Amino acid sequence: MNDDLLQIEKLNVEYITDDAIVYALNDFSLNVKRGEKIGLVGETGAGKTTLALSILRLLPKKIGKITSGSIKYESEELLDKPESYMLGLRGRRISMIFQDPMTSLNPVKTVGDQVLEVLNLHFPDLSKEEKNAKVDEIFRLVGIPAERKFEYPHQFSGGMKQRIVIAMALIAEPELLLADEPTTALDVTIQAQILELMKELKEKYNSAVILITHDLGVVAEFCDSVAVVYGGRVVEIGKVEEIFGNSHNHPYTKGLINCIPDLTSTAPRLHPIAGRMGDPRIKVQGCCFADRCPNATEKCKTTPPPMVYEGEHGILCHLYSKEGA
Amino acid sequence: MLIPVIIAVTFVLFVILSFAPGDVVKTILGDEATEEQIAELKHELNLDQPLLIRYARYMMDACRLDFGNSWTSGYEILPEFSRRLPYTLLVTTLSVLFAVGVGIPLGIASAIKEHSILDYGCTFLVMLLASMPAFWLGTLCQILFCLTLRWLPVSGVGSWRHFILPSIILGASTLATMIRMSRTSMLDVIKMDYIRTARAKGADEKKVLYHHAIRNSLIPVITQIGISFAGGIGGAIVTENIFAIPGIGVMLVNAVKSRDVPVVMGVIIFVTIIVGIINLIVDLICAVVDPRIDFAS
Numbered sequence: 001m002n003d004d005l006l007q008i009e010k011l012n013v014e015y016i017t018d019d020a021i022v023y024a025l026n027d028f029s030l031n032v033k034r035g036e037k038i039g040l041v042g043e044t045g046a047g048k049t050t051l052a053l054s055i056l057r058l059l060p061k062k063i064g065k066i067t068s069g070s071i072k073y074e075s076e077e078l079l080d081k082p083e084s085y086m087l088g089l090r091g092r093r094i095s096m097i098f099q100d101p102m103t104s105l106n107p108v109k110t111v112g113d114q115v116l117e118v119l120n121l122h123f124p125d126l127s128k129e130e131k132n133a134k135v136d137e138i139f140r141l142v143g144i145p146a147e148r149k150f151e152y153p154h155q156f157s158g159g160m161k162q163r164i165v166i167a168m169a170l171i172a173e174p175e176l177l178l179a180d181e182p183t184t185a186l187d188v189t190i191q192a193q194i195l196e197l198m199k200e201l202k203e204k205y206n207s208a209v210i211l212i213t214h215d216l217g218v219v220a221e222f223c224d225s226v227a228v229v230y231g232g233r234v235v236e237i238g239k240v241e242e243i244f245g246n247s248h249n250h251p252y253t254k255g256l257i258n259c260i261p262d263l264t265s266t267a268p269r270l271h272p273i274a275g276r277m278g279d280p281r282i283k284v285q286g287c288c289f290a291d292r293c294p295n296a297t298e299k300c301k302t303t304p305p306p307m308v309y310e311g312e313h314g315i316l317c318h319l320y321s322k323e324g325a
Numbered sequence: 326m327l328i329p330v331i332i333a334v335t336f337v338l339f340v341i342l343s344f345a346p347g348d349v350v351k352t353i354l355g356d357e358a359t360e361e362q363i364a365e366l367k368h369e370l371n372l373d374q375p376l377l378i379r380y381a382r383y384m385m386d387a388c389r390l391d392f393g394n395s396w397t398s399g400y401e402i403l404p405e406f407s408r409r410l411p412y413t414l415l416v417t418t419l420s421v422l423f424a425v426g427v428g429i430p431l432g433i434a435s436a437i438k439e440h441s442i443l444d445y446g447c448t449f450l451v452m453l454l455a456s457m458p459a460f461w462l463g464t465l466c467q468i469l470f471c472l473t474l475r476w477l478p479v480s481g482v483g484s485w486r487h488f489i490l491p492s493i494i495l496g497a498s499t500l501a502t503m504i505r506m507s508r509t510s511m512l513d514v515i516k517m518d519y520i521r522t523a524r525a526k527g528a529d530e531k532k533v534l535y536h537h538a539i540r541n542s543l544i545p546v547i548t549q550i551g552i553s554f555a556g557g558i559g560g561a562i563v564t565e566n567i568f569a570i571p572g573i574g575v576m577l578v579n580a581v582k583s584r585d586v587p588v589v590m591g592v593i594i595f596v597t598i599i600v601g602i603i604n605l606i607v608d609l610i611c612a613v614v615d616p617r618i619d620f621a622s
């Protein structure tokens with residue numbers, strides 16, 4: 001059987017707002033294998049959430065548009081599929097954990113009902129008892145007493161809400177989990193607990209995970225491979241060892257790695273490199289990192305760099321291309 | 326909570342009525358009354374006593390459910406009020422039902438289909454209804470539907486058909502409020518993260534709407550229904566006079582015109598109590614719909 005689960009190729013996504021067009025993803029490419037845990041790292045505005053929403057085709061209506069590219073899931077082109085196909089995929093085969101657990105649960109439904117809804121949507125043939133048993137089991141698994149499923153979201157703390165969201169995402173045992181900064185909105189001790197839970201669950205479920213984060217430390221602990229995202233592009237991709245244990249890095253990644261005090265502590269939101277990310281409303285000519293790059297040359301400003309591979313380790317930079325910078 | 330409100334309302338009203346221009350005694354007795362007759366009547370009505378004493382006496386009687394008789398017509402106030410109240414409550418309730426039944430679906434639909442013809446149509450309707458005073462709209466509709474088209478009776482309370490137009494006229498401004506509020510509220514709700522979560526679970530648009538969006542969007546609207554209902558009782562004063570409905574609105578207007586203090590006081594006390602009860606019911610409904618509201622408080 002084919003090992004590839006998700007193949008994203010040259011994906012371009014725009015947000016059309018009242019006063020401008022935001023180019024959120026630019027020729028974004030990424031492959032995810034079955035069961036692979038891949039970390040998506042990049043600073044705020046890099047386009048990480050946009051990517052996850054594009055995969056589920058849940059970009060905000062009328063504002064967010066996929067203008068070109070391809071998203072293949074198990075060799076099926078998702079961008080050509082009707083909405084009904086996506087309904088069967090969402091929550092069943094691909095599920096998502098959102099950035100902010102405080103707001104991602106419906107305040108007027110009990111948490112149990114919200115988890116149960118996934119089963120009602122995707123497993124209509126299960127009996128009521130079977131469904132309830134499954135809900136109880138997943139609650140236990142994420143560390144919430146099953147009796148509390150009759151309570152409402154406001155009766156839980158942030159960390160517990162995130163556990164419930166995780167339960168909701170995992171109950172259908174999806175093949176792919178999109179975890180959009182599952183710990184960022186929580187305080188540090190709770191972050192560690194949720195990460196611990198995710199590690200336990202990763203052993204139990206064999207889902208592939210795209211773990212979106214600002215935090216390289218989390219990636220090193222959790223993931224097999226890393227994609228570093230900048231300006232709506234993957235600028236470096238490779239196995240965790242290749243990225244962290246290698247002198248060959250994209251200049252942006254180098255900056256990121258240098259700013260981690262040590263790998264076990266959780267870093268604050270990343271602002272490691274002088275300057276800020278370029279204006280996403282402008283399409284850049286050359287390298288998107290040129291404004292902030294310590295190694296930038298004239299060529300970088302005019303010619304887009306190629307993705308240079310060494311085995312599976314790819315870097316989007318002129319420094320590593322055959323002709324040199 | 327209700328009791329301090331009633332005391333405050335009645336006291337202010339009592340003071341205003343006492344200082345309002347026009348002499349009730351002269352109104353009752355006519356111009357030819359002698360000094361003696363006037364003094365006698367004043368004594369009979371306790372008008373020769375100081376204001377505070379009169380107020381205290383009135384309230385003591387009121388506590389014993391003795392609201393007295395009308396000064397000008399002599400009828401007993403409580404039975405008269407009870408006889409008239411059903412008409413007012415009926416028209417007000419019908420008007421709120423109309424506004425809610427039509428307004429909420431329209432508001433929600435125009436939010437879902439934002440920038441559609443329906444949406445623009447609703448916005449236009451809201452502006453139209455909000456800018457037309459009830460007495461004008463009422464008279465206009467009377468001319469059109471009752472006199473020209475002869476679909477409905479002009480006035481009175483003979484059959485259920487008599488209540489259609491008054492309810493619609495009274496509900497017109499509430500309808501505008503309902504459309505506007507449910508539209509705004511729905512637009513807020515569909516931007517919420519938990520709606521995106523529901524979509525990410527694989528719920529289709531219908532389920533997202535019925536299972537997640539509508540209930541949340543109704544929370545602010547329900548509070549507004551309570552306010553509108555209370556406002557509707559006030560609005561009934563105008564509508565009842567246009568359509569000659571023998572409700573408490575007519576009773577109140579006549580009483581105010583003739584400075585009939587006990588009637589005005591009585592009606593206002595009852596209305597305050599009714600509005601209080603409505604608010605209580607609305608609070609209970611809110612607590613049922615929104616689990617974040619604690620029943621106890």
Ligand SMILES: Nc1ncnc2c1ncn2[C@@H]1O[C@H](COP(=O)(O)OP(=O)(O)OP(=O)(O)O)[C@@H](O)[C@H]1O
Nearest residue numbers: 015017022024043044045046047048049050060280
């Ligand atoms: N609804 C929207 N309308 C307009 N622009 C948007 C919208 N959502 C995102 N953007 C823009 O698209 C770009 C990418 O945003 P995205 O949310 O994908 O970033 P992110 O990497 O998830 O950032 P963060 O770490 O802050 O979550 C940003 O420039 C952002 O301003």
Ligand code: SF4
Nearest residue numbers: 287290293300317318
């Ligand atoms: S291409 Fe040039 S500007 Fe871009 S990262 Fe490489 S060296 Fe820096």
Ligand SMILES: [Mg+2]
Nearest residue numbers: 048049050099
């Ligand atoms: Mg994000």
